[in-house]
Amino acid sequence: MSLHRRILSLGLLSLAACTADVTTPQNELPGDGPSKEIQHEWTNGAYGLLFLPNTVPAGYPAFDNNVQPTLRMCRITNITTGACTTTPVTWTRAAGNSANYNRSITVSSTAYSLSWPVTSTSGLASGQTYRMTVIAGGRTLGWQDVRIVSNLSGYNAVDQDDFKPCYNTGNCVISFRIGVGTPGSISVSTSSVSLNVGDGVVVTGQVRDLRGNVMANVPVSFELESVSQPAAAQLDSGMVVAQRPGTSILWAGYLDLWEDIPVTVTDTRRAWTKLTSKDDQGNRGIWGTAANNVYTANYMGLWKYNGSTWGTIPEARWRTFYDVYGTSASNVFAVGADGLIMRYNGTTWSAQRFNGTTVANEPLYAPVTPARKYTLRALWGLPAQNFTVTVGDSGTVLYHDGTSWTDFSVPTNAALTDVWGTDYNNFYATTSDGRLMRWNGYALSYVPGVDAPGPLNAVWGTSASNMYVAGDNGMLYRFNGTSWTRIWLPTRATLYAIWGTSATNMFVGGEEGALYRYDGTSWIPEKSNGGNSQIYGFWGTASGTDLFASGAGGLVTKR
Template identity: 30%
Template sequence: MDPERLREHLGTEQPINPLPATPKNRHFTTLLIVLIILAACAGPGETPVVPPDFDWVWSNPLPQGARLESISGVSAGDIWAVGVHGAMIHYDGTQWSVESIGTSYRFNDVWAVGTNDVFAVGQGGTILHYDGTDWAEQNSGVTTMLWEVWGNSSNDVFAVGQGGTILHYDGTSWTQQPSGTPQNFYSLWGSSGSDVFAGGASVILHYDGSDWNDTSAPSAQGYTSLWGFSATDVFASGSNGNVFHYDGTSWTQMQTFDTRPIDDLWGSAPEDVFGVGADGAIRHYDGTAWTTQQSGGTSWLLGVWGSSGSDVYTVGNEGQVFHYDGTAWTTQSTGTTESLFGIWGFPTGDVFAVGGGLNARVVRLAGGVWVEQSVPPLARAWGVWGSSPNDVFAVGMSGDALHFDGTAWSSMATGVTDNLYDVWGTDGSNVYAVGGFPNSRIVRYDGSSWSTIPSPWGSELLGIWGFGPNDIFVSGGSGLIGHYDGTTWSTHTTGVSGMLWDVWGSGPSDVFAVGTGGTILHYDGATWSPQSSGTTSSLYSVFGHSATDVTAVGMHTVLHYDGAAWSPQEPITISTMHGLWGDANQAYYAVGTTGTILRRAECDGPTMACYDFDELPADGRWNLGEGFTTRGMQVAVVPFQWADGRWATSGSVRSDGNTLNPNNASADFQILCPVYEVTFQYLETGGNINVRVNGEHREADDINALNGQVIGGAQLNSISTIVDGDWRGAVSIVGDIEQFEIGGQELRIEGLCFRYQ
């Protein structure tokens, strides 16, 4: 929206004298233009809209959870990392953001020549190039896997891969160069365009500007990485833990670290070299000897890069990112990486996910951030259900059960030792848990204790769902579907013999069951009939919002049912998804292996959503790293930059029952649908302002100083006035907006509206 249109939108061309302050908020005098904008919004009670055409986004771990294979950068504030299933993230010096590049291909390596010149290579001969604005595919001329890319300049770039493939880019096109060998190449490094090394399964070749020649490296090493500082100072790592050094004439073995590979090397100087690999171990060379450093995690590390010896990053499995400041390694990823199997939530925004390995894990959603809960030392949890955020049940292995009362989790005695896989109830005094093996097991909680309910089946029970105390369905092994009418359990004929992992329905005559081999069954109130899923992958969970909006997830598979047919959705991870739940805003959450939590929402709905923050507590406070939910919108509290360039290490976002008050912190609104305009009203009584749009950060003395600026591809326009020494006014940010945050030191905002595309 341009300034003239903004004035038209506000209904005035000149600032209006403020109305008297109200006792509710003596600091925020509402302007008439504020009221006009609020009237233009659909109203403070309008249900917020959530994401586009069934887009799935990462909710845990953050910034994302797909395996990262490589990392490269231009500076401390411009770093890229890529990985499997199209994973790509970027660091701007403050935070990591997920980049959407529209492909699910695997990317094995990334190399940044400059801010506007970045290359990524991977599956099927794919080469992508970033020009500072967009990623675009380049024609490589090959379809083989490409493992590594390195460049001396924007018109002198090399890539290597399967079957002896060596490619060169001259700034216009890619051409093949003869390697003289059919073996795979996994590593690449050079000091100039006429001094390039390529490491293969048992050979290291050297390019002198004309030809590739063998350097007589020790054979059968599987050279996974190369790094160096000149033609006579090159390091190479092998797949069996060996490290070699080249002096311009010959290779010599430096060190052996057990038999596990060192997957990547990087160094700031010959006496400051890092190698990363299995189990989170990091090797470091100080010019004399190699020693082992601990990253603080156990994830397999696959890529390492730094801007200096005191600013080094490594990435790897589960999307983990670690940073070294010259003294110690710390994680830059958040969230559990333990596998999760069940999820349940409430309209308040409270969502719980359960799982674990040997021990139970419970995480709870708070403003877009999943926080691990303290639970008794029990075995893995499989299922979770609750009647309210203060009455939540989780069940798991060996008959274990947990209960959350709104404050703490406590263990419950169920009286059985069978595995319990799922839990559901009508209220807190009528809760059922099912499981067993080889025979079925049903236990019921009456508000005081658990007791065993006789069941007639010889197969384990895996799922449970109901519509009331007299209408409950269970699913299980050998194609089992059972039904409880309030008096007895009966068996339904399904016509299948495989596992039915889950059951859900929108009503008694619209029930779905999913299972092995892509099985989907539908019950119309009389009979069960098969539906075509289009997949043979096992499906582990099903949930929906209505008879025409149902989702099923499973082994690397996500399906959606529109009332007529099931269709596949493109997942953003290769994780197996085990659990599914949907909230009142038509969004879905799916949980799975390695801590994966995805969120998906539909963008077919209201075109605007507004937030006036009056439902937040009058004394609400959320510190850095925490978050909250307002009318379904998740908000994370993130770092704030002062005028001198320093970043606040403590700060909070507060509420007073009327406005939102960032104080030495920023509020990051978790936008899931494409937005074309953000509007809000503000009062600024001092300090600095931060605005971030689509990952681009700006700081200024006041919002009005940003008037007319383009931030992240969107233009910020403001109409502001100074009243009693304070800036007050309204802001419109127009453009394709996928990310938005606002922060201040003495800032209050209200009437925040998002207009969706």
């Protein structure tokens, strides 16, 4: 804790001891909270409060003469701790609370004033110190400490940086200004936050003035302080996002006024089962025909799961693949770097390569020439029509009719990142420049209403009137057959995969292990048990009984 913060904290303790039943001013946050510079010395108090006769600084708020302030006086019994007598005297604009102090606060065009009767009948004594605390709108704004003296030498001995000297005869005038726009309180949308890991919530706030009115066009700032380490939550674009079990404090503030909201994070997510994979290299796409016949596309080849163990596809070893898909167990395609296409006919694997113009057969282990740079990234097809589409870099779209590949003409050079459709005359492809393209049976064109601020990485749906696209920074959009709507997930992680069995059983996954299931009402976080490994693909049986996800570091996990 800095020396500046220690001094302010001691000031808070002193005021708390003096006025235990009054809200403590929050010019500075305790502990390791946000460090906010106060506007004035502590003897002058919060923003907007200025004791006179100090010179009013240039740019200081105009005087607000419509506030109903209270002055509270108590005698300081311990100058070191600031402890006060327990029966303070108060003054308002109406009157004082005691016969000896039957005065009221007056107001002029420039300041509030109290002519305090410092007389022997008031019980005041020379050498004593009294704290004059200003309260308005339920908020303690600050105080001025007054030292009582009996003669000129005593007056001159007072350190006027810390105390206001007053003689013990006559009246001592206390004058202060309260500026227009002085905040009185901050109201927030919740008094506490409880989240499950992966969940998030947007907390909003309003600033009210000393009369309780909402201050228009005044933003509330939010900062998150970690109590447990590592941090239980993070503040991301105004959303509190739960990362791991623990506690944090969300601070809501404006100028020198701050409120704290406790944040508690627990982990009750449904956990998937992590499978032992064949390789620790990155898995991308995943597809299968049954829970005991599953393929993954890997940076180092293709792997096949038989329900208990993983095996290598020898013909695909040491090659980089991005996706795998089939229309049946005897018609499986895998695509990857440098235009590579491999196909399994139920017995053997064969290889082809797209060179930017045509798809040609080649030996299984042919070397890759530098010119072959059209990486293929995703597959989708229709089993009943024996129709398969693959998309990739430089606007590549190829379709296979069961016999050969045909190259589509595409009006973009952006990389196409994923593909999905409802039939061979209606399929969609996401692009690396945040667009969505649709094939209508005749041509590929951009879909209106989708122009994301970053890359789109995945597309999937249940019908032409219920489809989703996902991309960077937690972007998720839904199409209802008429228009697109942004869905705000409680994450800003990049999303790479979407899959589901119905409109009420969908999954999205992505960066740092982000994994959510949609149950038809809400998006619920789940746990991949793969740590922070990215999730790149989903596949499951039609019934949804068996669901697999693949990802970085050789991750394969099963729900």
